[in-house]
Amino acid sequence: MENRFDIIIIGGGLLGCATAYQLAKRKAGRILLLDGNEIASQASARAACLLTRARTKPGLMEIVQETYDCIAEMEDLLGESLELQQCGSVTIASSEVSLKGLEALEEAATRFGIPNERISREQTRKLLPWIDAEAVDVALYMPTDAFIDSALLCSGYARAASKLGVELRPNCKVKEILVENGRQVSGVRLFNGEVLSASLVVNAAGAWANLLMRPLNVGLPFTPVRSHFWITAIDSERFPAGHPFTVIPDARAFTRSDVGALIIGLRESCCQAFDPSALTERLEDFDFNQAAKWTVLDECAPLLKRYLHDIDDLPIAHYMAGPSCYVPDAMFVIGPVKRYEGLFTVTGCCGGGVAAGGGMGRLAAEMITGERPFVSPELFAPERFGEVNPFSPEFQRRCADARSNKKGG
Ligand SMILES: Cc1cc2nc3c(=O)[nH]c(=O)nc-3n(C[C@H](O)[C@H](O)[C@H](O)COP(=O)(O)OP(=O)(O)OC[C@H]3O[C@@H](n4cnc5c(N)ncnc54)[C@H](O)[C@@H]3O)c2cc1C
Structure with a gap:
């Protein structure tokens, strides 16, 4: 029982912690979140922290609004301020x-x-x-744009998730995602040899996510x-x-x-x-x-x-x-990895995980629990570029170009 979970999330950055919070809110079962380092210590501790609301790409304003909603909700749940600074923005x-x-x-x-x-x-x-x-x-x-300390926001998601029953294990590095019969995800193996079971694994390992996918012959479309x-x-x-x-x-x-x-x-x-x-x-x-x-x-x-x-x-x-994990079309990577049963990902933040994390987590949680998604999941489907090799310099160049062409905040 001890090592058996309904859902294991790999990665305790903004995307993994927001997903954990959204799943816990939906009472999605026994959930474990693992991070090889301290929670909220990697990319999520390095952001400029802008929560830019206005976006021209489909679905993104809804996703950012969800983050703002999560902040208010978590402040209630935790009984403390997450120190959102409503400073406004000026686009020139x-x-x-x-x-x-x-x-x-x-x-x-x-x-x-x-x-x-x-x-x-x-x-x-x-x-x-x-x-x-x-x-x-x-x-x-x-005037309603804001910024927030990204590490504080990330630990807010983690602590809110924990309050709703999610087990958090920092300093536990996943060596591999386990698969049975070549198709069904069955859990993860840690570097210390421990095996943890779950029929659903969410890869939210940020910049490292493709290293865990490589042995499964899956390439997530970002670098x-x-x-x-x-x-x-x-x-x-x-x-x-x-x-x-x-x-x-x-x-x-x-x-x-x-x-x-x-x-x-x-x-x-x-x-x-x-x-x-x-x-x-x-x-x-x-x-x-x-x-x-x-x-x-x-x-x-x-x-x-x-x-x-x-x-x-x-x-x-x-x-x-x-x-920052960039995708050629500068949209996120959220959803099931179709080659396997029970493998999900929430990655490809495109430099927007502070602003978008709450909404990205919500979309992932809705797909996992079978709820009607609040934004169109096709926009973010991991397989939307067909098969990609994230280790090839050509593909990496396409991803870098997405950042080079970024105009917004
Ligand atoms: C300089 C900079 C400025 C930015 N400014 C903004 C901004 O203004 N606004 C905005 O919205 N976004 C901004 N971002 C982007 C934002 O920081 C990211 O979108 C966000 O932090 C991504 O979160 P993550 O969870 O994907 O990654 P991370 O925070 O890196 O989390 C991934 C976690 O996975 C863990 N992990 C990896 N491999 C394993 C394994 N095998 N086993 C267990 N755990 C593992 C890592 O230890 C890590 O903690 C900025 C980013 C940078 C770098």
């Missing part, structure tokens, strides 16, 4: 192309009932004391791609805490306030993908910059200079890099 356009993108976002937000308004240069300057507003042609303000940002030294007057985050597609940039400092995220036009088998077990041991080309500042800093004129002289206090 200074070219014809970015104006088109802004208009599409504005239309999507209005359709979905997300408050939004175009603001003047004067208002932009007031909200963003650091910006050179003369460079801003059009600014779209969305880890470097995401990164810089944090300036503190200057509270210029970068007041809680001012809106920005998305500036013309500079391939986003910014966010961080207790008196400014977080600056830049996306190079040729993003760096990694072969999953090159990753270390813990991200702390992986040097993202040795393993990748370093041209982002040369390319992006001059673009941002238009809006942040002294960027070349700005003291930088921290740099953060991590893997």
Whole structure:
């Protein structure tokens, strides 16, 4: 009995923990969540933490709204605040192309009932004391956008799931997913040799998920791609805490306030993908910059200079890099892996697991329990690209291009 579960979830990051919470809410049975490291310690502890509501791709606004709903629900359940910071966002356009993108976002937000308004240069300057507003042609303000500490959110899902009965086992690394008769999933084997049984296994192992799929001849359609940002030294007057985050597609940039400092995220036009088998077990041991080309500042800093004129002289206090799992169509990977009975995945976060985790977990839980899905599952089907080899450089390039072309927050 002790080692027998209805569902085993591999991965205690945002996606695994959100799925555990959503399954527990639905009383889906005896559930175990395993992580090879501490819970909430890997990609989910490295995010810029933006919860951008307005999206132009189908299903995504519903998915993000579910995350906001989960936060409120979990605060009730846990009796504590998860410290959501409703700072608002400003999307900035200074070219014809970015104006088109802004208009599409504005239309999507209005359709979905997300408050939004175009603001003047004067208002932009007031909200963003650091910006050179003369460079801003059009600014779209969305006052209900927010950010949240991603590790705190992840541990919130985990603790809420645990309160609803999910067993959490950190520092338990899965060696293999077990299959009987070549078809039916039967559980997992740990590196310490222990076998844990379940007829349903959810692979939410983030950047490592394909390493567990490889022996089963399954390729999930994503690859880890470097995401990164810089944090300036503190200057509270210029970068007041809680001012809106920005998305500036013309500079391939986003910014966010961080207790008196400014977080600056830049996306190079040729993003760096990694072969999953090159990753270390813990991200702390992986040097993202040795393993990748370093041209982002040369390319992006001059673009941002238009809006942040002294960027070349700005003291930088921290740099953060991590893997985001990108898919060629920049949509998530959620659902059953059809080759096997009882094998599910929730992966391919496309740099959006903080904003989307609650909804991704809900969709997975609905499919597992046989409920009617709240968004169309075909959009996220693991097999939608046919057979893929995530270990091939060609496929990895396709995934990296999805990040290179990302315009939103
Ligand atoms: C720099 C950066 C900025 C970002 N900014 C944002 C943002 O602003 N907004 C946003 O929405 N998203 C953002 N993201 C994306 C967000 O961080 C991810 O979408 C999210 O963390 C993915 O969660 P995950 O559960 O898939 O991965 P992880 O948190 O990495 O969790 C996967 C877990 O699986 C475990 N695991 C792996 N293999 C095994 C095994 N064999 N056995 C047991 N456990 C295993 C790992 O230990 C790990 O804890 C950002 C990401 C980065 C790197």
